[in-house]
Amino acid sequence: MRDSSGKTSIWQAIADALRSDLSEGKYAPGDKLPTEAALAERFGVNRHTVRHGISVLVEEGLIRTRRGSGSFVAATPTDYPIGQRVRFHENLIAAGRRPDKRALQIEVRSATEGEAKALQIAPTDPVCAYHGLSLADGQPIAVFESLFPIQRLAGITGTLAKTSSVTEALRLCGISDYTRRSTRLTAVRATAMQALHLQVSEGVPLMKSSSVNVDETSTPVEYGRTWFAGDRVTLTLEG
Amino acid sequence: MRDSSGKTSIWQAIADALRSDLSEGKYAPGDKLPTEAALAERFGVNRHTVRHGISVLVEEGLIRTRRGSGSFVAATPTDYPIGQRVRFHENLIAAGRRPDKRALQIEVRSATEGEAKALQIAPTDPVCAYHGLSLADGQPIAVFESLFPIQRLAGITGTLAKTSSVTEALRLCGISDYTRRSTRLTAVRATAMQALHLQVSEGVPLMKSSSVNVDETSTPVEYGRTWFAGDRVTLTLEG
DNA sequence: TGTTATGATATGTATAGTTGTATAGATTTT
DNA sequence: AAAATCTATACAACTATACATATCATAACA
Known part of the structure; x- marks a missing residue:
């Protein structure tokens, strides 16, 4: 059978079959694929061969796997424009996605030297550190840490806990509008904790x-650092 | 092997995160950690994985868990000096802790041979046996049994029931001051009853x-035996 | 007032299912 | 002969779910 004519290996055939299933919309983004055992049974092959195809x-x-949970159809990368006005919520709505934020930690601490310089405040001045997770259609796309100078933005700590929206929180502190002064981009490897939150592999x-x-x-009203999952977001620069 | 490949397991990442939280002082000794369910939600993993990290x-x-109550930051070991003058209350105040005693049982019985020898009384002479629990900041640190020769200390049984303080009880019996003649230390395994009171595992x-x-x-006015929880108390010997 | 009952909450335990990894061997292809 | 492919087996890691058991706060009650 296999050796008669075709040179395609079994794992390749399985990959092709799954790929066409996806392109045909048989499984929608976020859907759970059959288990490896089920696929192995369906194709009449060993589980490892299925794993090779899935890999x-x-x-x-096209696919994301989660140990102990299953394999899922990955969402397509989100376009995320970076320009004068960067608004997470608006950006994702414009990209046709459902934005969501999850607060991981909100604390008040003193700024480090570099943070104080970025915010143009005195070193060791208190800042509100807002740690969180950004999601698109329920899929995590970035972890972030936003720092706010408390002495300029009284009460922002309590506000953030309620809204989780930076724009909204700033508005309630009297900042009706804000613009981006600078953005610096680098590529780094995911730490274990970042990988955990973003549901990717470490590194x-x-x-x-x-x-x-x-x-x-x-x-300056906000100094933010954001780590985007490279395969789920495409940063776009206008101009 | 695992660390060479650079992959950190989830439970390890969670343990690391919590450990750094503790070292940063985010949670003070005695504080209650978020529930396992809350941590599982925060990290986006299953509760069992969190439990593994906590374990x-x-x-x-670093952490103590109490079924039905929660997980708590373990108090740092209490220094307990043993010298000529050993006063539970004073010792703990000096260590910056809140002392407390809880009487478990107060009874009058006849002394055993060894007890009589230690107290220098006749065998089978009656003694007041004071069984109790010592706590620091509400956490049990020791169970004890204090024996008092009744024939020398009339009325101490009723006094103990009120004050629970050995020093106070002895003072009311005319003993204005007392000093330690001898102390012998050994290491033993917790019996089921001791483990129950100390809230540790048997053994x-x-x-x-x-x-x-x-x-x-x-x-001799008191013959005491005390069982300290090894991980909550550090006995210090002056000299 | 003090005791008991009750419900909500939290940890502990058990079981089963799923993906990840490692090892070994057989078969086919190069 | 060597490399790639596939099978087979076993175990580790994580998830999902259910239930047991301990604790705590509060209400009901004597």
Whole structure:
């Protein structure tokens, strides 16, 4: 059978079969694929052969697997424009996705030297550190840490806990509008904790963004660092 | 093998995260950690995985868990000096802790041979046996049994029931001061009953102290045996 | 007032299912 | 002969679910 004419290996045939299933919309993004055991039974092959086929699609970014849980259809990468006005919520709505944020930790601490410099405050001045997770259609796309100068934004700590929206929180502190002054991008490897939150493997490349947002008087109101999952987000720069 | 490949397991990442939280002082000793369910939600993993991470810190002695109550930051070991003058209350105050005693049982019985010898009384002479629990900041640190020669200390039984303080009870019996004549230390395993009171697992190591306190005339007034929880108390010997 | 009952909450335990990894061997292809 | 492919087996790691058991706060009750 196999050796008669075709040179395609079994694992390749399985990968092709699954790929066409996906392109035909048989499984929607986020859907759970049959278990490896079920697929092995369906194709009449060993489970390892199925795994080989699946690994190809994982490599292509079409499938995400989660140990103990199953294999899932991956969402297509999200376009995320970075320009003068960067708004997470608006950006994702514009990209046709459902945005969501999850607060991981909100604390008040003193700023480090570099943070104080970015925010143009005195070293060791208190800041509100907002640690969280950004999701698109329920899939995590970035972890972030936003720092706010408390002395300029009284009460923002309590506000963040309720809204989880930076724009909203700033508005309630009297900042009706803010613009991005600077953005710096680098590529880093995911730490174990970042990988855990982003549901990727430790060490995969992330895009790290360090940015400063200022109000109408050009006074820094937020210093944010965001780590985007490289295979789920495409940063776009206008111009 | 695992660390060479650079992959950190999830439970290890969680243990690391919690450990750094503790070392950063995010949670003070005695504080309650978030529930396992809350941590599982925060990390986006199953509760069992969180439990695995927590169990590591429990093993390290950084965390104590209490079924039905929660997980708590373990208090650092209490320094307990043993010298000429040993006063439970004073010792713990000096260590910056809140002392407390809980009487478990107070009975009058006849002394055993060894007890009589230690107290220098006739065998089968009646003694007041004071069984109790010592706590620091609400956490049990020792179970003890104090024996008092009734014939020398009339009315001490009723006094103990009120004050629970050995020093106070002896003072009310005319013993204005007492000093320690001897202390013997051994290590034993916690019996089921001791483990229950100390809220530890059966079989964990305890430090057993057998001591004799004498009044100004060098007459024994108390023969005490104390079982300290090994991981919550550090006995210090001056000199 | 003090005791008991009750419900909500939290940890402990058990079982089963799923993906990840390792090892070994057989078969086919190069 | 060597490499790639596939099978077979076993175990580790994580998930999912259910239930047991301990604790705590509160209400009901004597």
